Amino acid sequence: MQQFPGPAQPLIARMTEAALAAPEKAVAYQGAPGANSHIAALGAFPDCLPLPCFGFGDAIDAVREGRADRAIIPIENSQHGRVADMHFLLPESGLVIIGEYFLPIRHAMMSIGERARIRQAISHEQALGQCRHWLAGQGISALAYPDTAGAAARVREMDDPEIAALAPPMAAELYGLTLHEASIADADHNTTRFVVLAREAVPAAADTPMMTTLMFAVKNVPAALYKALGGFATNGINLTKLESYQREGSFAASEFYCDVEGGPGDAALDRALEELRFQTKWVRLLGTYPRARKRGGD
Numbered sequence: 001m002q003q004f005p006g007p008a009q010p011l012i013a014r015m016t017e018a019a020l021a022a023p024e025k026a027v028a029y030q031g032a033p034g035a036n037s038h039i040a041a042l043g044a045f046p047d048c049l050p051l052p053c054f055g056f057g058d059a060i061d062a063v064r065e066g067r068a069d070r071a072i073i074p075i076e077n078s079q080h081g082r083v084a085d086m087h088f089l090l091p092e093s094g095l096v097i098i099g100e101y102f103l104p105i106r107h108a109m110m111s112i113g114e115r116a117r118i119r120q121a122i123s124h125e126q127a128l129g130q131c132r133h134w135l136a137g138q139g140i141s142a143l144a145y146p147d148t149a150g151a152a153a154r155v156r157e158m159d160d161p162e163i164a165a166l167a168p169p170m171a172a173e174l175y176g177l178t179l180h181e182a183s184i185a186d187a188d189h190n191t192t193r194f195v196v197l198a199r200e201a202v203p204a205a206a207d208t209p210m211m212t213t214l215m216f217a218v219k220n221v222p223a224a225l226y227k228a229l230g231g232f233a234t235n236g237i238n239l240t241k242l243e244s245y246q247r248e249g250s251f252a253a254s255e256f257y258c259d260v261e262g263g264p265g266d267a268a269l270d271r272a273l274e275e276l277r278f279q280t281k282w283v284r285l286l287g288t289y290p291r292a293r294k295r296g297g298d
Contacts, residue, residue, distance in 0.1 A: 008033060019051035023069060030055060031146075032150035033174055034148075063198065072195070099202075105190040105191060106168060113162075214258050215257050224279075231272040238295070244256050
């Protein structure tokens with residue numbers, strides 16, 4: 001808690017005390033009170049006790065150690081792409097993905113003083129990236145901060161009228177700031193997809209459309225990715241996301257993060273996964289969970 005700005009700490013202390021008293025209702029998230037992840041936790045689990053954590057790793061640890069039943073973590077944004085570090089944290093977390101949640105994002109600008117005096121805005125790098133054209137047009141420079149609502153608390157702590165925060169409107173109320181602009185993202189479709197993590201998988205109701213998230217490493221052979229994905233094509237499995245990433249300083253993009261429709265037990269997907277295992281170095285299933293939104297452009 002000492003890493004959060006002073007104005008956020010009393011709120012965090014109260015929320016943490018409540019969550020630790022009932023860990024079965026606690027949902028860990030990264031950020032200060034008022035962050036988008038806080039809003040997502042309440043949206044996905046209206047009766048939960050949100051547990052604020054300073055970093056993504058801290059939220060994951062809260063679940064691993066039993067201080068929270070679940071964690072809700074942003075994985076990608078429709079405007080700014082994937083959230084940094086999550087593709088490395090998820091495989092090593094020991095947790096499983098049990099759900100997904102889509103949150104429309106509203107970035108607001110807030111400060112302690114008048115709108116005309118603002119020269120700099122601080123926020124999470126994702127928020128700054130999603131508002132970069134708007135900020136440039138206003139002549140406002142950007143400075144990265146670990147989370148959006150924490151930036152709002154930091155602005156209150158600095159007491160400088162030339163520095164604003166980009167954060168959800170809820171943060172202005174929590175930290176006593178003046179709300180200048182209520183929605184400044186560069187794109188109207190700005191939405192963040194969150195995944196819900198738990199220690200164990202949760203059985204889904206029958207006939208529920210499912211998603212499966214997995215990772216794999218291709219072999220060092222010609223057409224390795226083509227061969228790895230062939231089983232999905234021949235079995236009619238829809239891949240909704242495929243991303244490559246690098247590990248340990250290597251410039252060989254040989255590991256992949258993948259979302260597919262369906263779950264183990266579906267005959268077609270089972271055949272596709274069998275082919276994938278044959279064609280790759282390794283495959284790791286990160287979770288199968290109910291689909292929150294139909295893919296395919298609708």
